[in-house]
Amino acid sequence: MQVPKLVETRGLTKRYPGVLALNSVDFDLEPGEVHVLFGENGAGKSTLISMLAGANAPTEGTITLNGAPVRFTSVAEAQAKGIYTVFQEFSLIPTLTVAENIFLGWEPMRGPFVDHRAMRRRAREMFKDLGFEIDPTAITASLSRAQQQMVEITKAFHGDLSVLILDEPTASLTDREVDHLFGFIASLKARGVGIVYISHRIQEFQRIADRVTVLRDGAKIGTVAMCDTDEGALVEMMTGRAIAEIYPQIARQPGALLLTAKGLKTPGLSAADLEIRAGEVLGVAGLVGSGKSRLFRALMGLVPRQGGTVTLHGVDITHAPTRAIIKGGMYYLSPDRKAEGLDLAKSSNDNLAINLVMGGTGVSRSGFINWKAVQAKSEQIADHVELHDGYRAKRVSQLSGGNQQKVLFGKCFGQEAEIYVFDEPTVGVDMGTRSALYLLIKELAEAGKAVVLISSDLPEVLNLSHRMLVLAHGRISAELSGDDMVEDTVLKYFFDESGAKA
The missing domain is CATH 3.40.50.300 (P-loop containing nucleotide triphosphate hydrolases)
Known part of the structure; x- marks a missing residue:
């Protein structure tokens, strides 16, 4: 018996007035894999993940989760099904503490009041489990971008996480922070979590990707196993041009x-x-x-x-x-x-x-x-x-x-x-x-x-x-x-x- 995909889309399409943002895209995600979405700005990557995340509704097509059809009307619905997205633009409130951001909408209560002590204790436990060194009492605005990203990821662990979508997660991270993030992703894979990963940093793919799906102008160009491809082939799929055509020859005229x-x-x-x-x-x-x-x-x-x-x-x-x-x-x-x-x-x-x-x-x-x-x-x-x-x-x-x-x-x-x-x-x-x-x-x-x-x-x-x-x-x-x-x-x-x- 064939095991159903963790996530699968068929003919997923999104139309806006005068714009076809996504054109009949088939995509799937296996448990315990990193599936990279690769393409130029405007290729349809953000449109696709917005529908998986519940932030947008498809015009046509279907989404299935563990073989069962789903149709999300909100991000909260997707999260309740185990799909969590860390967007490029964070959803954190900078003036709140780290613990308050993590439990926003999930606050532990003691009678009619928020139990701040329990909130801080549980935030510390979550950080310890995830290997993040962050003070739950810190004001969120005081954190580095990498730390804020870790807080966003931690918010995903209120429920039973099965799919994590990361949109340009390393754009502002140091090399050490990237190593930490990749180690964390490896631990999620080992637990069977499927990860949809969007990045322009093609040099990262050999380290992290199992498969890569390339989009261009809202359409799927193809899906390839990372072990069977290289950077040059991916760039050519994405742009329709060989990588040698990306970098122009610049005549050298050393002067004064x-x-x-x-x-x-x-x-x-x-x-x-x-x-x-x-x-x-x-x-x-x-x-x-x-x-x-x-x-x-x-x-x-x-x-x-x-x-x-x-x-x-x-x-x-x-x-x-x-x-x-x-x-x-x-x-x-x-x-x-x-x-x-x-x-x-x-x-x-x-x-x-x-x-x-x-x-x-x-x-x-x-x-x-x-x-x-x-x-x-x-x-x-x-x-x-x-x-x-x-x-x-x-x-x-x-x-x-x-x-x-x-x-x-x-x-x-x-x-x-x-x-x-x-x-x-x-x-x-x-x-x-x-x-x-x-x-x-x-x-x-x-x-x-x-x-x-x-x-x-x-x-x-x-x-x-x-x-x-x-x-x-x-x-x-x-x-x-x-x-x-x-x-x-x-x-x-x-x-x-x-x-x-x-």
């Missing part, structure tokens, strides 16, 4: 020396020396916590400098404020687009306009602003970064991660610069959007600008850079170029403090 740092020190970074030249892509790699972001935040004046000197176009900027450094021709794209890069409450056009005005576009000598000129330039930039017309008047908070990143990239064209520092520019971004952003990097470098590419995605750095810095333990452990820029060599220096030159 633009920036020099000697003995630069900041908390967590020891005596760094580096040079940045025009017309070159300088890749920067290292493990999380290696100091790769801190080095360039120190150059930008975003963290305090404790020693050393920095010159930009021959001018000493060691003690210059960030605003002066930007005016001097250096631009920094933050890895945290929501906290530092974008005004989420404003439209894409308004976000672009802010940088245009700061860069002097449409501003007369008397200080008056020609908003028509600003708007025209904003539209031109939006065209340039391939931001769809329909997204330009929308609040940035309503856009997908990939489109938010296009707006962030667009802002860098609002101010004239000679050095562009892109810190984790493609985090949480699908391959199609990445390809468009890579072409913008190519365009800048071939126009004679210097591009610094800081990334935890090693293939990205290796394929786009002319020269590389590798950081380990707060030091530059290697400077590589040419034939030395291969994965095995780079990984060796991830754990090396010798400061090698190659």
Whole structure:
């Protein structure tokens, strides 16, 4: 007798006015497996999991759970059946304690009152069982993103968990936290829990995935066993293009020396020396916590400098404020687009306009602003970064991660610069959007600008850079170029403090 699938969908379809978000998708999940959903932004991944989670209802098609048909009208109904989803945007209330968030709606009572002591005790027991080291009395807003994610997962264990859906769970985690999460997932698999896993980090799949289903434009392209495929094949399924076509060839035109740092020190970074030249892509790699972001935040004046000197176009900027450094021709794209890069409450056009005005576009000598000129330039930039017309008047908070990143990239064209520092520019971004952003990097470098590419995605750095810095333990452990820029060599220096030159 054939054992029924833990979850199975047949012909699952979701239509919105003028949009076919999901087109007759068949999907299944076995007990004790990790089944990855892979695809570009807008491929239908979020639509599919929203229906499994009870947050959305299909227009057509069926969902079965352990062989029995189900039709959820709410997230609570799905949770009651053992399906719990940790969405990319958490549902935690930041002003409540950890224990209060875990038991929200499930509060233990003593007569007519909430039993806070029992709540804290049971939260501690749950954390101990799951291997999480979190204080139940802590205010949730004080936790790191990784800890908040652990709290979200813990909420799933009120009932009999059978399916856990994780949406981009490692997007903001350190390598150590990722290892912890993967260990936890392995323990869930051993208990027979099925896990639906969404991620753009294709390098994780070999570690965690049993099967991968690829979606494109709302349709299922195929399902493959991870042991029978590789990254190149998955990218080609997702985009319809070979992986070699994702990374453009960037002509190297090393020009004038633009920036020099000697003995630069900041908390967590020891005596760094580096040079940045025009017309070159300088890749920067290292493990999380290696100091790769801190080095360039120190150059930008975003963290305090404790020693050393920095010159930009021959001018000493060691003690210059960030605003002066930007005016001097250096631009920094933050890895945290929501906290530092974008005004989420404003439209894409308004976000672009802010940088245009700061860069002097449409501003007369008397200080008056020609908003028509600003708007025209904003539209031109939006065209340039391939931001769809329909997204330009929308609040940035309503856009997908990939489109938010296009707006962030667009802002860098609002101010004239000679050095562009892109810190984790493609985090949480699908391959199609990445390809468009890579072409913008190519365009800048071939126009004679210097591009610094800081990334935890090693293939990205290796394929786009002319020269590389590798950081380990707060030091530059290697400077590589040419034939030395291969994965095995780079990984060796991830754990090396010798400061090698190659």
